Amino acid sequence: MNEKHTSFKRQLTKSLLIWAITLWIFSTIAATVVFTEEYDELLDLNLETTAQLMLPIAQSESVNLNPSINTPKLFTPDLPWLDKDESFIFHLLDKNGSVLLISALYSEDLFKGLPLKEGLAKQGGYRLFTTHPNSKGSVLQIAIPLAERNQAIIDNLLSLGVSFLLLLPFMLYSIRYLTKKYGGVISSLSNAIGSRNGADLSPIKLDQNFSELVPTVSSVNALLERLRKSLSNERDFSTNVAHELRTPLAISLAQTQRLKASSNDANVIERSTEIEAGLKRLADLTEKLLQLSRSDAGIGLAAEKTEISRVIKLVVDGLSISNKTASRIKLIQPVSQFLSFIDPDALAIILSNLIDNALKHSVGGKEVLIDAAQAGVIKVINDCEAVSSKNLKMVCTRFQRGSGDVAGFGIGLSIVQSLCTQAGADLKITSPCNENGRGFEVTIELPSAEEHV
């Protein structure tokens, strides 16, 4: 699986942020356009009103002025309603278009070419207005620089930008907080589903029951329950079958051994020895098939921590009494406690198979070393001819027997591999494993309970 995964929360945060910034830019542009139009309209109205009010005053000031004799008179009206900061420039024209009065800062070029028709105009960086001729046919033309209103628009844009920059961290924090809060439900659902395994098939509970997630959670819980029942039945079956199979085998073996022990007839002894060997082989096969069944039922992982040193000791002690080759087993015990979530029965099955395998394949009855000194690492080493790399790859294949002259069913190492995978343990098989180019070594590295948490 090489699919690239992205974080839902990160993606949501990024998308929300991009959309918020884009929306802000568009809304700022729209607001600026509307503001500009409204502001222009307002200032134009102000310009018109000023011109209309100023016309009769200028008319009275221009009485007795003859444009053919007099030069235009400078007129500085002292009007209380006129804003001193506003730099109006105007002139008063008579009905013939001759200039009667001019304002301060007047420039002839400013009104050059401007028609005497009532209305607004824009030229030379100024906004201009021409009044309707009064009863004497005079017209007032007034101008105000556009730079002021442009500055107002820029100020407005700047205030919007600055306020946005001030609000940006808060917006970012809010988006992240809300994403974390509500996206956290997705994360907790994901974690809850992800943490379910063979050892934990308990129903999933959500802190917040969002209606969108309820069907998913219900379906997952139904599947978990079905899986739990199925695995439980499978495990119960192997436990019950173990009892039902072992008891008649125990009776048959015990009766056969008694028959053999109590008879003086060589023929009876020989035949009962054969039956005994067959029963022991059947018992071994039953044992392996039960282990296989448990492995297939997924017993590898436990819900509780297992202290592995006790399991190792119990398995080796069990073999030390029962196995005729027990004197060949050398155990280097763990020096410290090690806790893992491996199921104790799974670990016992793994160890008994590895030790059994090592005893069977160890050449000339040589020692089998079980080295558990390093915390969480168990090595089972035996001396034998080196296994070819081709055969080494196949030793864990089910029903693949390692060597033709050694008794076995070829399922021990496949059970070990399956249980190690379930428990998250690393399984490493090495051959040769010593400087003489001989030997077979199986190393199991168990995950620590702390790492798992």
Add this chain to the structure above:
Amino acid sequence: MRILLIEDELKLAAAVAEHLRAQSHSVDCVDKIDTAISAQLTTDYQLILLDLQLPDGNGLTFLNRLRAKRIKTPVIIMTAKDKISERISGLNAGADDYVIKPFDLNELVARINTVSRRASDRIDFIYKKDLLKIDAIARKVELDGNTIRLTAKEWAIFDRLIVRSGAIVSRADLETTIYEFGQEIESNSIEAHISRIRNKLGKSSIVTHRGIGYSLEE
């Protein structure tokens, strides 16, 4: 050794008891917890073989009851339950060992010997006195280098005396060791067995403590 075998599979129990009797042990077989409790109350067993799945409950109930009363009789669990977790539960409940069915009868005997040796305070089970040498594990008796054959009951008496070496073993104790339930205890049978042992191993091999019991010569 007097052994209580608690096993509901009668054919298995019969074969195990027969094998143990052939090893000079006395075996009482019961198939229920209730009967086992009664048997244990009336007899001082040296070892108990306990099945777990019994008709009237789990064998661990019996074991827990035993240990709660501070009875230290060694117990070997003999069961088809092979899980290590069940083995741990059994050992935690106070079992001394755990044998999984099907088992080799000789393996069971080896475990009985190991557990009983562990239960007694003796470290070595070889008794030597003058020309007499007894290997309790190998069940071998030699007098001046010659192997002496003892009957099952003679060996059972000797085994008890070796286990309690240094102490005086009462006649009742020896009767308990060699007679099972239902067997008629013959009067003076212990004296008769001891007399035969003395004939084989020498008069001083077993010391009589009049009115108290018997012990091995120190």
